Amino acid sequence: MRQKQSGITLVGFIVVLAVVGVFIYMGMKVIPMYSEYYSVKQSMEGLSKQAGVAQMDPSKVKDLFFRRLYINYSENVKPAHVKLVRKDSGYLMTVKYEVRRPLIANLDVVGRFEAEKELRRGAAD
Template sequence: MKTMKTQRGMTLTSFLVVAIVVGFGLYVAMKLFPMYQEYYSVKAALKGVAQEPGVASMEPGKVQDLFFRRLYINYSENVKPANVKMQRVNGGWNMTVNYEVRRPLVGNLDVVGKFDTQQELTLSGAQ
């Protein structure tokens, strides 16, 4: 007498559900990646400015000019001069960059990233 073997594995429907979930996750990641790539470019530009010789004694406008030149090289388009604040601290400046990026996701849903970073620009260099 023959015994019936049961098939095991994923059905087409369950495969499609998994594919849709993975596809949506990749889609969201594609929207988020440029936002975070720009954030790390901002942090790198801040560290680069902090290592400039004599940055602690420069005028705020000159420091911001150095910062935005570095951002221009990295094709940053979301950070504007209004997002950059300079505050005098002992022996230099404290530069704060606070900005928001909004990207459309699906229909009327958006992905919003709020980024805030700061760097001390002192005579002793980057800290």
């Protein structure tokens, strides 16, 4: 009696390897975008805990924010993407930006990110 063999063929293995490779390549493009977004959120959270931030001049607040981003190697957030609006006894900080990375040929991966944080007087004072 002959035993029936089971398993994956060489062609099937190459197809599976190609599909896995494409997903890994896409992950290499997307993961740094979300890592940077997490850094933006962390910087905003740290800024909201800084003493006296609600009384500071908006340009000083932005400067402190970008110093925190510089430590995290964020390169896609520019000063034009940061808005500070007076709200109650502090500020409402909004960071809205877009990241575009080339994927394959003329296809790009685009990430649009937006984060908001209230910088209030009572938070850290």
